[in-house]
Structures are given as C-alpha cells and as structure tokens.
Amino acid sequence: METLLRKPGALPGATALEQARQTGRFTPIHDAWWSAARKAHGDKEGTKAPIEVLLLHRRIPHEHLVAGLAASLPVGALTADAVAWRPARPPNPMMMPPRLSPRNPLPWPR
Template sequence: MPVRLVGRQVRVHLHASHLVVYDGRVEVARHERLMAKSGSRLDLDHYLEGLLRKPGALPGSTALEQARAAGKFTPVHDAWWAAVRKAHGDAAGTRALIEVLLLHRHMPHEHVVAGLAEALRAGALTADAVALQARKFAETDDHPAATDRPAQPIGSNVVSLTQRRLAQLPADTRPLPTVTAYDQLLRLHRRTAEGIRP
C-alpha cells in the first residue's frame, strides 16, 4: 500500500482473483492476487514519496524491477533517466525521474511515455518539460479532429522560446557597436604611462 499510510490501520477485501485495500472508504490499492506461497507484488507508485527523500534506493529496488517486468517502466523511461543522470548527477536525476513517475497518477501511461520520448529527442531533461509534452499529447487525443491531421515530423512539438521571441521582433537596423574610441583612449593611456606626452 502507499508509503504515506504506513502505521495506519487499513481494511483489505480479499477476492478470488484480486485484493483491494481501503483507507476508510477510499480505495488506495488494488492488486492481482498471487497464487504462489510467500510471493510479493510491489507497486512502484506506492513508494515514490519515500524515494523522493532517498533517491538512491530506487536503482536496485524490487519495485522498479517488477515495474520493468510488467512493462510499466519502459526503455524510454530508462533512456531519459540515463540522460538526466548524466546531465544533473545521480541524486538530482533520479529525483527528476520520480517526479515524472508521479505524473502517471494524473495522466495516461501512453501520454507520459510519449512526453518522455519527445523531451529526450529535444534534450529537455526536466520533469516539467516531460509534463508539458505529455499534456500536448493529451490535448491532441482529446480533439477528435486530431486524427485527421497529417503526422508531424519528430521534434515539431517542441518549440524553442528563443526562436519564437526572435521571430516576433522587428529587424534590428542599428549599426554594429564599435570600440574605436576606447582603443584611442588606451593608446593615450599607454603613452602617458610611459612618460610620453601627446
């Protein structure tokens, strides 16, 4: 069950094929029932708040391995995680990945994975960039006419804000700056320092 409920008394309903955990009247977990004796099934999502405090526990965790085996933690997740760790270091990169994994609570899995792939192509190695790209995919899915549109080339969803701002500015007609006057002052200063009068 979620790590935030550690120490609380919860109610468990055991069914033939699954079990459901309730905190009061709110369902907090649902798992497929394991038929093997002494088996365990961990949901990576339940540990994310704790992993934010201790990101070093994620790489070797059983929950991560089970998420990989179930296809919830995809090769795209791994590729983005490797890139962000290379750019920001292990702890900060893993925290960024955990923030991305938290997006799965509010967004469909396929949108988050598509956002990760797009952010990775663009070199955008922040959880905010992934969230933005995932929302863009969600918006195109929400519009029925979106399926009639021609496919956009890879990377076309990522907009450079600098290029966008520059495109809206008028042409700069000012002359290029010059430092000729300052060069003359330097020559004058050197002569004075050497004792030569102008």
C-alpha cells in the same frame, strides 16, 4: 514512491522499479531518459527526475507520459514538468485560434 524522492539512491534496487519494469510501466525510453538526466544533472538530481515522472502516472495516462519522455529526450528537456507538458496532450479548446468566418474574419479586434 514519495520515499524515493528523499532517498533517490534507493531507486536502482527498488522493488517498485522492478515491478514497473516487469509490467511494462518503466519502458526502455524511461531508462534512456533517466540515463540522460543523470548525465545532465548528476546521479542524485538525475535520479529524482524519473521518480517525479513515475509519480505523474497517478494523474496522466501512461501512453502520454511515454510520448512526453520521447519528445523531451532529444531536446534535452529532462524535467518532470517537460514530460508532463508533452505534445501528446489533447488540444485545449481555450488555446485554439478562433475559426475564421464571414462574421469573424479576423481572430483579433480591428
């Protein structure tokens, strides 16, 4: 896959792409996102973006990437970073607001 980043024009006929389609790892939402990325960024840069998304599969679960693709497509966030951010990510407890209680009535100091 890293080779395809240097030569993105090889992606449309790549064996890896065909294998990903056959196994369901490259879904119709991937295709729609890729098409929108090419339209927005041109063929070369627009084809690099889905390659970067495919590389994200190494560290992010497939269903989260598909959710990220689906969420980023309608708003035009056509980068791998936007897909990786995805709303399907489990909440980070450090980013959650503190719970209010009688001992902690306000989430900020007075």
